[in-house]
Amino acid sequence: MTDQDWSTWASVPWAPVTDSSTATSSGNIIGWHKQRVPYVPGDHCLSLQTLDVWIPASGSETDSQIPPQTSDLPKLPGRWLVFIHGGAWRDPKVDSSSFSAAALKILSIVTTRIPKSGWTVPLAGMASLNYRLSPYPTHPEDPSPPSDPGATPDPARQAKHPDHIQDVLTGIAFLQRLGGALGSYLLAGHSCGATLAFQAVMNPTRWGLENPPVIAKPSILLGVNGLYDLAGFIAHPPRGYEHLRMAYDEFTRAAFGDDVRVWKAACPATAEAWPKDWIEGKRLYLVDSEEDTLVPNDQIEALRKFLWANSSLPIELRGAPGGHDEIWIKGDRLAELCLEAVGRLDLRQGIRVELLPEDDPYYAIGMSMLTLTPM
Numbered sequence: 001m002t003d004q005d006w007s008t009w010a011s012v013p014w015a016p017v018t019d020s021s022t023a024t025s026s027g028n029i030i031g032w033h034k035q036r037v038p039y040v041p042g043d044h045c046l047s048l049q050t051l052d053v054w055i056p057a058s059g060s061e062t063d064s065q066i067p068p069q070t071s072d073l074p075k076l077p078g079r080w081l082v083f084i085h086g087g088a089w090r091d092p093k094v095d096s097s098s099f100s101a102a103a104l105k106i107l108s109i110v111t112t113r114i115p116k117s118g119w120t121v122p123l124a125g126m127a128s129l130n131y132r133l134s135p136y137p138t139h140p141e142d143p144s145p146p147s148d149p150g151a152t153p154d155p156a157r158q159a160k161h162p163d164h165i166q167d168v169l170t171g172i173a174f175l176q177r178l179g180g181a182l183g184s185y186l187l188a189g190h191s192c193g194a195t196l197a198f199q200a201v202m203n204p205t206r207w208g209l210e211n212p213p214v215i216a217k218p219s220i221l222l223g224v225n226g227l228y229d230l231a232g233f234i235a236h237p238p239r240g241y242e243h244l245r246m247a248y249d250e251f252t253r254a255a256f257g258d259d260v261r262v263w264k265a266a267c268p269a270t271a272e273a274w275p276k277d278w279i280e281g282k283r284l285y286l287v288d289s290e291e292d293t294l295v296p297n298d299q300i301e302a303l304r305k306f307l308w309a310n311s312s313l314p315i316e317l318r319g320a321p322g323g324h325d326e327i328w329i330k331g332d333r334l335a336e337l338c339l340e341a342v343g344r345l346d347l348r349q350g351i352r353v354e355l356l357p358e359d360d361p362y363y364a365i366g367m368s369m370l371t372l373t374p375m
């Protein structure tokens with residue numbers, strides 16, 4: 001870690017997270033949050049080159065009132081999860097805060113519910129990344145570039161591939177220089193954030209970057225309602241999704257340009273032989289929301305077909321209630337899925353504990369089992 005890393009990290013204070021907004025409210029501090037920490041040290045960091053970090057409060061009552069020390073990150077027991085938001089590489093209304101509901105739920109589960117049961121989830125911390133976005137001139141409230149030709153365009157909203165993945169890698173590398181997300185960790189992403197999560201495990205030399213940021217790769221990926229085959233969708237949108245072809249075409253060209261070969265090289269259902277790049281890979285979780293009207297289940301099918309032919313990675317399929325964005329807006333199901341995957345990062349002690357109430361529809365089909373580590 002450089003002095004500059006240290007001072008940017010320290011420039012954002014920890015804010016306490018209390019469980020006041022959860023159902024079992026007690027006002028206790030359940031964790032600590034740093035919002036929008038710049039991850040490009042120096043004077044050139046753009047507004048979207050930032051990340052959020054959440055740390056669970058430590059066990060004892062007195063300790064949990066004290067914010068973590070900056071130097072504590074590498075010492076935190078347990079594993080990390082990193083989240084990449086969606087929004088079709090362009091939506092200014094979707095950012096790192098889209099993990100807030102799930103983070104709050106996770107903090108509440110790991111600090112309150114699970115210790116009561118005598119178990120602990122080995123979770124050290126969580127991060128949610130922002131990254132530069134591509135232009136969105138037709139956005140109804142916040143177009144970029146602005147419709148007023150006199151207004152200055154936001155440089156954080158003029159990105160084109162490989163800028164998005166470069167930022168994601170830069171953010172993870174920054175967190176890792178601070179001592180977070182080292183060793184086995186979970187990388188999760190929603191929608192185009194899932195596409196980016198897969199790109200993050202591919203070799204960065206694929207993107208033709210001059211100085212590709214080097215990261216330690218995750219060992220588990222969790223893709224939620226992900227875009228895995230853009231060229232396939234645009235060429236043959238499945239039944240019921242035909243009306244979205246223009247929108248897909250528009251955001252794909254804004255993010256990747258007009259060359260279909262570039263789209264294919266960036267998507268995990270079509271990029272050549274990428275599982276060879278991911279020797280750290282242990283397993284994949286693919287999540288599909290039942291009422292997703294924006295991303296069809298065919299995207300998962302295309303990825304599974306590719307993986308059957310090109311890898312022997314175990315794939316776990318999971319479901320979620322609601323539409324495309326409900327899973328992160330509500331956060332409950334996303335929290336469970338993240339914890340299930342975090343519990344799988346270390347398989348040394350595999351003890352299964354039920355987390356959901358018995359009347360939850362997912363309980364019956366056994367989707368809620370967590371692998372936990374004894375305290």
Ligand SMILES: N[C@@H](CC(=O)c1ccccc1NC=O)C(=O)O
Binds near residue numbers: 087090227251294295
């Ligand atoms: N709200 C987005 C739409 C969007 O996010 C989206 C639409 C169709 C398929 C996937 C999408 N998002 C993936 O990140 C937009 O306004 O462009």
